[in-house]
Amino acid sequence: MSDMDRLLVITTGGTIDKVYFDDKSDYQVGDPQISETLKAMNVAFEYEVIPLMRKDSLHLDGEDRALIAETIADHEARHILITHGTDTMVETALSLEGLRERRIVLTGALHPAKFRDSDAIFNIGCALGAVQCVEPGVWITMNGRVWDPRRVVKNVDRNRFEAQPD
Numbered sequence: 001m002s003d004m005d006r007l008l009v010i011t012t013g014g015t016i017d018k019v020y021f022d023d024k025s026d027y028q029v030g031d032p033q034i035s036e037t038l039k040a041m042n043v044a045f046e047y048e049v050i051p052l053m054r055k056d057s058l059h060l061d062g063e064d065r066a067l068i069a070e071t072i073a074d075h076e077a078r079h080i081l082i083t084h085g086t087d088t089m090v091e092t093a094l095s096l097e098g099l100r101e102r103r104i105v106l107t108g109a110l111h112p113a114k115f116r117d118s119d120a121i122f123n124i125g126c127a128l129g130a131v132q133c134v135e136p137g138v139w140i141t142m143n144g145r146v147w148d149p150r151r152v153v154k155n156v157d158r159n160r161f162e163a164q165p166d
Contacts (some may be wrong), residue, residue, distance in 0.1 A: 057085025
């Protein structure tokens, strides 16, 4: 890993960490799934996971985004992966643009990681590759693509990320 000596992973919640409760017939944000995923992937680099919050991204606010930025700024890591809910991922990415000397990649899932047909592992794998290769700045990886957050939107109807229409 060229200059990546240690990856900082920040978890914020979102669908990627949701768990289904049969008794309640409801989904709730559970424990971060990324540690288990990284162990299963047998990654060949050191990483640290900071479970910062367990929120649906629709409930993230300016204070939450400031805490994410502060956590990154206070850490020595230059490569950061953030797991995040997809509904406000772009908004959070844009709020981190002041940290341009870092390589920050946000990813999430459209289906909980615990589901067999989840896109979570694929998205995490793409994010791990991206965080090693992208230029310093803030990026989003979803649906097999690496996006500039200023040029992407979540298409809710098609349930995927797409280029922002002109």
